Amino acid sequence: MKTTIAQVGQYVDKEVTIGAWLANKRSSGKIAFLQLRDGTGFIQGVVVKAEVAETLFQQAKSLTQESSLYVTGIVRKDERSSFGYELTVTDLNVIHEAEGYPITPKAHGTEFLMDNRHLWIRSKKQHAVMKIRNEIIKSTYDFFFSKGFTKLDSPILTGSSPEGTSELFHTKYFDEDAFLSQSGQLYAEAGAMALNRVFTFGPTFRAEKSKTRRHLIEFWMIEPEMAFVEHEESLDIQEEYVCYLAEQVRKNCDLELDLLERDKEKLAAIKGPFPRVTYDDALELLHEKGFDDIVWGDDFGSPHETALAEHYDKPVFITRYPKSLKPFYMQPAPDRDDVVLCADLIAPEGYGEIIGGSERIHDYDLLKQEIEAHGLPLDAYQWYLDLRKYGSVPHSGFGLGLERTVAWLSGIEHVRETIAFPRLLNRLYP
The missing domain is CATH 2.40.50.140 (Nucleic acid-binding proteins)
Structure with missing residues (x-):
């Protein structure tokens, strides 16, 4: 047999x-x-x-x-x-019969292993990480399909930037300028206006010159968008989704978690409700913990996120960030025009932000004003404005970074081991 x-x-x-x-x-x-x-x-x-x-x-x-x-x-x-x-x-x-296999049972340096990534993924630990990644992908589809979402495929080549930044990979699209997508969000919003609840799942690209253990140049994002869903309801869905991923990994990847020496009690503790802390309160807490150099309007870095997550010892939502820190499409808070209805979900154990999300602006005039205020070309975003012109509704969405989530749930230190062939600042081979 x-x-x-x-x-x-x-x-x-x-x-x-x-x-x-x-x-x-x-x-x-x-x-x-x-x-x-x-x-x-x-x-x-x-x-x-x-x-x-x-x-x-x-x-x-x-x-x-x-x-x-x-x-x-x-x-x-x-x-x-x-x-x-x-x-x-x-x-x-x-x-x-193989001869001279380069990766022997002895210890090897990281650069050597990355040069031989096409072979390194055969090893037990790398195999375990890939199996956990696969479980997270399967569980993602299971979760969103069970909630009535439709899978939408957004383009990788785009003519505009959702984040409005310069951290884009530029290319030529025949005689036009084009960019590798840094998010499927704007297209997912169009999909939500047609299909109610959708999610995209695909590669995204950030030309960010970062060498931290949390960053990749090419990574995969799960990006749901939901019509008729406001900010707090979106947080409920995010929380349920993350808890489901942790539960499925713990349930179906027992051998892999043991091989990686992952503390499974940490995964068992990933249960809602997650704390929801405003940026203002988080800033006050950081000051109490000795981070005196950060002031209102500064973004939180890795040490700040780690301190906040350690304080609560579970995933924590940081909400209502200053408007100046966030992209143009986020809905302002109803009681303050200097903060927006958004949240970052910070994972414990030093893994940082794994989800960023918000309620989206649904008013045509306000969105147009924000596009212009950010110095973005109005003609490139006209189709996006159309979504607010023809039957606009309140809607929300978020993006979960697959590789950071794999690293967190599997207990792997660096995201370079969470994807089969990582693209890093200094690495395009193999």
Whole structure:
């Protein structure tokens, strides 16, 4: 019976064949232990000299790291294994013998590993991170589809910037200027006016010259937009979504979390309600904690976000930021014209902002005024203004950064390990 490592539990005490690669091996005079992987998981294959032909045993002992092979054997329960099973090998058929595999079981430097990222993702820990990322993606679709959202695909090539910044990758679109998208939000708003509740999920690009452990040049964003939803209701949905992601990772990635030595009690504690703290109150709290250099109107940096999250020891919404810090499309607060109805969700354990969201301006004249005040070309945003011209409604949305969320839930320090092929300030290879 041909199967995969992930499915061997269905075949206890039966003989199966698995296509696999040799991740590592060790042997004594009488037994060879083969650490096998097939992309779905890892399992130990045991070759006992007294139970197989001498040629097979010698072949097992001489296998090289990352050689590919078909392995046939009897599936056994193994309580000592975190996986729960091992394979008593009865036959081997080498497909390709690898030579000089560069990533050995010894320690390697980060730059070396990044240069060999195409091979590094085969390792156990990197495999675990990719599986957790996959669970978050699956859970995202499950959550939003269960809530009646429609998936909308926004363009990657755009003629304008949602954030109104210069941190854009410029390209030529035949005889026009174009940019790589830094957000699907504006298009998602158009989708919400047609389909009520939508979400986009795609790559975004920021030409930000940052080298911090939280930043990538190319990253993936989940961006829901919701018609007839005001600010507080949007926060409720964000909270429910994040709690659902944490629950699904904890439920379905137990082996991966153990391999990464993630404190699962931290994930179990991710439950609502999350504190909702205004920027003003957060600033006062920071002053109490000794951050005397930050004044009203300053943005919060990594140390400030970390201090706020540690104070509450759970995700915390920071709301009503100064208008001067936020993009042009955010709805002003009804009682103050110097703050907007927005929120950043700050993750604990030093992972920083994972969600940014707001209620959007739905008044035509006000939005036009803000576009002009920010020095943006009115003609490029005319289609966006049209959304406020033909049946405008209150609406809200947010964006969750996938890689930061993967890093937080998996306990990985740097976002470069949360995507298969990261694009960093100094890295476009491989």
